[in-house]
Amino acid sequence: MSIRTESQDGRTLLHxxxxxxxxxxxxxKAQLMPHLGQDGELEIVLAEVxxxxxxxxxxxxLAKREATRNETALRLSRHSRAVLEVFDLCNLAAFFGDPLVIAHSPNG
Structure with a gap:
């Protein structure tokens, strides 16, 4: 488990x-929270979850709420199958408001 940080086109990507x-x-949480108060766009990439x-x-x-509170633009992207299944089970896709697209997995 880790969060890898990358900058791309003025956004911070957290993988x-x-x-x-x-x-x-x-x-x-300890790795994620410092990013939620920063200026600019933040994208959490979930492909490898x-x-x-x-x-x-x-x-x-929590990340979504903190980003909203801090006026940080946050989006979730490249949802893995595991993430999509939980979002579907809990009916939370609308809460996050991001397009749900499965990331390409080399293993299937």
């Missing part, structure tokens, strides 16, 4: 890789 579960949520549970989902909800 979350690995699990977003109760076991990784605290570390992910292999597992997500309610703790991971709560972290994404």
């Amino acid at each position: 979350i890789e690995g699990e977003m579960t109760i076991y990784t949520a605290a570390d992910l 292999c597992e997500i549970d309610s703790a991971g989902l709560q972290l994404l909800i």
Whole structure:
């Protein structure tokens, strides 16, 4: 589990890789929170999220709320199958408001 940071066309991209579960949520939160108050556009890339549970989902909800509170433009992109399944199960796609597009996976 890690967050890789990249700058692209004036946006900061945060690539979350690995699990977003109760076991990784605290570390992910510590890595994510400093970015939520910055100026400019922020994009969380979810293509490499292999597992997500309610703790991971709560972290994404927190990120969205904090970004809104700080007036930081935040979007989620390249949702993995695991993320799409949880969003569908919890009916949260509209809450985030981002297009839900499965990222291409070399493994299938």
